[in-house]
Amino acid sequence: MSVVALSEGTFTVDLSKKLIPFNRESDSLNERKGSLLIEICPFLIISNEGLIILDTGLGKKTVNGEFQIIENLSRAGINSTDINFVLLSHLHHDHAGGICYEENGIMNPMFPNAQYVFQKEELNDALKDGNPKSFNHQKLEFLSHWKNSHAIESNTQLTPEIYCEVSGGHTEHHQVFWIKVSENEKYFFGGDVLPQGSQLIRKFIAKYDYDGKRAADLRIEFGKKCAEENVTLLFFHSPEKKNSKVKFNEGRFELIANS
Numbered sequence: 001m002s003v004v005a006l007s008e009g010t011f012t013v014d015l016s017k018k019l020i021p022f023n024r025e026s027d028s029l030n031e032r033k034g035s036l037l038i039e040i041c042p043f044l045i046i047s048n049e050g051l052i053i054l055d056t057g058l059g060k061k062t063v064n065g066e067f068q069i070i071e072n073l074s075r076a077g078i079n080s081t082d083i084n085f086v087l088l089s090h091l092h093h094d095h096a097g098g099i100c101y102e103e104n105g106i107m108n109p110m111f112p113n114a115q116y117v118f119q120k121e122e123l124n125d126a127l128k129d130g131n132p133k134s135f136n137h138q139k140l141e142f143l144s145h146w147k148n149s150h151a152i153e154s155n156t157q158l159t160p161e162i163y164c165e166v167s168g169g170h171t172e173h174h175q176v177f178w179i180k181v182s183e184n185e186k187y188f189f190g191g192d193v194l195p196q197g198s199q200l201i202r203k204f205i206a207k208y209d210y211d212g213k214r215a216a217d218l219r220i221e222f223g224k225k226c227a228e229e230n231v232t233l234l235f236f237h238s239p240e241k242k243n244s245k246v247k248f249n250e251g252r253f254e255l256i257a258n259s
């Protein structure tokens with residue numbers, strides 16, 4: 001397998017959208033009534049065409065003052081300058097907070113040699129949205145000017161391996177990614193349209209989505225396609241299984257272990 005989970009940790013989130021770190025050993029969910037348990041988990045894919053990051057996470061630092069995502073990468077023997085592509089499903093701060101960081105009043109790219117790929121209309125909408133709980137405008141301004149930014153405008157075959165598909169649902173211009181490393185190794189990253197495997201099992205319409213009905217329909221559509229084509233799903237917000245293949249039988253999904 002050529003995929004590495006780059007988790008920034010487990011958090012709880014409530015209606016205020018604030019993320020609070022959750023320590024599985026010492027914290028109790030009962031004390032955070034009405035909160036959901038989520039993971040923040042960007043991924044690295046090592047492909048024939050280079051190193052791909054799928055969403056960047058919060059840009060959270062560890063107790064050592066190092067960025068968690070950089071520490072995770074170096075554990076895999078990889079440097080931030082080695083990354084070739086940063087693919088962004090959408091620009092909410094928990095997905096795009098790690099695109100860059102501020103030092104002495106100047107924004108620097110987290111992955112200086114990478115092409116940053118995002119939907120142009122997603123950025124336009126995010127810059128117009130005044131809600132600082134959802135977006136980090138300083139970082140998005142950086143993205144709108146950065147020389148390696150690559151704004152795309154519709155479904156795009158970015159490289160022979162990487163296909164960007166506009167899904168909508170979670171945000172109006174949310175996109176998902178299909179990555180075919182080889183005939184036997186294919187990945188699907190559904191961002192916040194399919195952030196947890198359990199969302200294939202438990203059907204629901206989420207209030208936090210731009211178009212909850214569409215997102216719910218898409219989860220089924222994407223799940224079925226992954227089952228048919230033997231694709232591994234990568235889950236950004238799953239506190240349990242971070243990647244899985246899926247079976248679809250008699251109208252029901254079943255997550256299966258990767259072999």
Ligand SMILES: [Zn+2]
Binds near residue numbers: 090095170192
């Ligand atoms: Zn989101």
